Amino acid sequence: MKKLKVIAVILVIIFVFTGCMPANSTGVKQEDINLIQFQDFKEGQETAVITTSLGTIKMVLFAKEAPKTVAHFKKLVNSGFYNNKTVFIESNAKSFVTGAKDETGVSGELMTDDKKAIQCEVTPNLYHFSGAVSVLAQEKNPFSKKMVSDSRFFIVGDVSASSNVVEQMEKYKYPPKVVDAYKEHGGLFPQFVGLYTVFGQVYEGLEVVNEISKLKCDAKTKLPTEKFVIEKIELSTYQKS
Template sequence: MKIVCNGKDNTMFKKNHVVRLVLIFTLIMGVSSLAVMLGGTMRARNNSYITIDPETIELVQLNAPKEGDPIAVVDTSLGEYRFVLYPQYSPNAVANFTELANSGYYNNTYVFHSESGVYSAAGAPNKDGSANDSSHELVERELNQNLWPFKGAVCVMTTTLKQSFKEKCFGGGTYYNGSRFLTLNTVTFDEDFQKELRESSESEALAEAFIKHGGVPNFSQQMTVIGQTYSGMDVVEKLASLETNNAGIYKFPKEDVIIKSVTIGTYSEKDEDTGKK
């Protein structure tokens, strides 16, 4: 049975010619949003919808990186974490992220939000999470049935929703990604949540993967996933659990946490082993 996901949340909009974050940070616990993985078959009109076939899902994020895979090394003021990139599934978003990283754009940018142990948001040149221009904020969103918001997933944040008059009236539209990114930790999977997840999901493997590895099921097929952390998960956990000052939907870290640099490279088991010594 094929399933259709409809991603409508976590949208950011432009204001005063500067792309600003207007994130839906509230996590609705329960599996109501997971129901997007469980429906029937629907025609994809635009990138608001993605058809999921539970029989052919490949949970690639559970695999260790292979020799030569593209990776990103994120050096923060709290330590370093590394994630494998997925250009085969999210080519435009990965290309945008890679170009920005190689240009030094992320050097000395801010972790500007930390969500109660669940995730962090980073990559903004300004403390309030805003960008200085919109030149890298209109990359069409890419969703894929093989990529999910597991613990350690790196997702680029949605910046804009463009709709025709008809789409405004009847639904639909095209979503775009930007330069800033979330690194996911996990929500709490208590017994009731696990039970609902298992009972609701058409994919046993997907439900069990969330339960075993953690993550944020509510973000499923909402944002473009560009990578999966394979090293430095302790840093990911720290970034998601910072002490914050709350300002509306924002939870700014009380003390500045900086992304010192993001370096693009290729995975080498030899280099990884050397780095651990």
């Protein structure tokens, strides 16, 4: 049983980091897109501060675009669920996953009133650009294409744009506004378009995300081989420096 759990977590994490290009257009009109991840954030906007032994990561929360996801994340934070959580790392992916119930990584916590997983909240305004904070989604069941999430999430590090990805995006007629943003900011985009809920954006500490993603990890479990945890996550508000 333990071996099966390890295999399961490997499959889950590989799925997160390898994704595939959608074989059709996004179907989103250029004029309907308002890319908000790199706009000036407002004073008092909700944020979360992640404290680690390698430094602090600050991210703004997009409650308007992903209300259920953000509300659930805040409830988990307030309960102390994320304190002293380990991370899972896929080598060379420049990203990490956290928020699992235990070190198998195969399940997360649900603090919804009905204990049901949260339906993914995707929007044409948020993408997996560098610095994006996203849920770790999974299919509701093998016979459904609906994606749901729990307490697990991942943060995209500083990933340079790929000319091959740009060519594919243009081939599949992604809106020029989105293609241009990918060229400028890079990321794990577009393999998760329409599947995974982006609910936050790192505005300070992206270099810490990069350092965490470089930690040596066990090839099977994806756990760091040196002691490292998310010490705590606290809610705050955005203040211009």
